[in-house]
Each structure stands twice: as structure tokens, then as C-alpha cells.
Amino acid sequence: MSTRTSNPVAPYAHTSQHYDATEDWMRRDWQEPSQLQKANFIEEIWSEGDAPVNEALDLCCGTGLTLASMTQRGYHVTGLDRSPAMLEQAARKLEPEDRERLVLATLPDIPLRKEFDAAYSTGGALNYLPNDTSLLRTFEAVHRVLRPGGTFVFDLYTDALLARQVEQTTPATRAIELGEACTFLFTCRRSATSGFYDMTMVRYVRDDATGTYARSSEEHRLFTPDQGTVRGLVAQAGFGGIRVFDNYTRQPTGSQTLHETYTMVKPG
Structure with missing residues (x-):
């Protein structure tokens, strides 16, 4: 051959x-939570807010696994990703009317002028941001597009x-x-x-x-920024109510945590 x-x-x-075929490997070797666990956790955080969530932003949506799950639950989700190939795969999971919500962009740029009720980013996507400046600018961009009281959930791979x-x-x-x-x-x-x-x-x-x-x-x-740095940057971007959990559970993080899950709110 x-x-x-x-x-x-x-x-x-x-x-x-x-x-998408790597999902089983990621769950086994990287201890990634299932799409169901991610979606349930995100929805639970949204339920704690002061207003219902309708419009949501999926940062670095990739092939749209989480995006499709949240869309199937009735949310209007806009997906943003830097890879045309990944967006093409995401489009195949969506109905034709939802494909217009896929946006090609590279963080920290969020070229959207609409307001969202919530935003999230899964799968360690923000670990690609190379320094504190790019992280801060991304957090500031998310803060800009969220309504007052809007929530932001994201995860980071740990060291x-x-x-x-x-x-x-x-x-x-x-x-x-x-x-x-x-x-x-x-x-x-x-x-x-x-x-x-x-x-x-x-x-x-x-x-x-x-x-x-x-x-x-x-x-x-x-890149694996430490939790103290990330907390400081999201606070500098204007977020409050900052909490960090272990891998889409309500458990606190510790030295053995593999995935940090951050939740926060844009003050009203």
C-alpha cells in the first residue's frame, strides 16, 4: 500500500x-464529561439566573456537539469558531434555519452586535489562548455581548x-x-x-x-493558566459571582482536578 x-x-x-469519533477516547483518557452532563450542568446554572435564557453563545463550538444538544433543548444558540472545517461539521447537525447562527471568527474577536442571555465554552477551547492579554480581551468581549445578569460558563484543562x-x-x-x-x-x-x-x-x-x-x-x-490568574482576569473584565467547580459537578476543585469549570455573572 x-x-x-x-x-x-x-x-x-x-x-x-x-x-466526533474521538469522544469516547476523550471521556476515557481525558475524563471529559459526557455531552449530557455538560448540557445538564450548563442548564442548571442558567436556571439560577434572574431571567430565562433564550439566546446563547457557544464560543469555539467546534463540530457542534454541545451546540446541537442545547439547540435540541429549545435554546437559540449562536456558534462561533475559527475553523471553517469544524463549522462545516457543526452545520450538518443543525436544521437549515439554525445554520445561519454559525460564525467564523477567532478569539478574542467576537464580531457580533446582538445581546445574549448566556455564553459558554466547552472542551478546553480557551486553553488555546496564549497569554493573559488574550484571555482578558476574550472575557471582555464576552462581557460586552451579554445582557446584564447574563451568565458565562467555561472550562479549562489543568496542568x-x-x-x-x-x-x-x-x-x-x-x-x-x-x-x-x-x-x-x-x-x-x-x-x-x-x-x-x-x-x-x-x-x-x-x-x-x-x-x-x-x-x-x-x-x-x-496553555494552562492557574486558577488565581483566571479569577483575576474575569473579575477585571467585569464579571461577578465567580465560582469554580470540578469538571461540571458541584464539587470543589483540588490538586487532582483535571477540568476546571468556571461560572460567573455579568452584574445587572
């Missing part, structure tokens, strides 16, 4: 078609989680099978000086018509 090779590209340009991924891929790369047609090789390395993590994913997808495997690779750089 021959192999075709492509150069590294923007995140998710190639993996978008198989991204404990990504350090675990380094341990699992050192010294050997991990091979993850996503069905019969797709396998990807995964490595995670921590910068010795700057504190960020670089993940490399090399994907092999079988083309049954030609009997060949197409190879593509992607690089992802993730």
Missing part, C-alpha cells in the same frame, strides 16, 4: 471529519491533566484507533521553559477505493 503525505496545517483542518498526557506519551507515541478507517498517533510534550504543551496528531485514513492511506498531521499548543 502506498501512503500520501500532507504537511502540517491549521488545527482541525483534517481531523474535523473524525473529531494536572496535560501532565498526565505527557506521561502517557513519553517515551512512546500512542496509537488511537477510531474505527477501521482511521488511526491517529498522538504525542504530548511540555515546554521546558515556557510552560505550554505541544500536542502532535498524525492521522492515517484509509481510502477503500484506492487501497491507500492518506496521512495528515496537526500541531496544537495549549
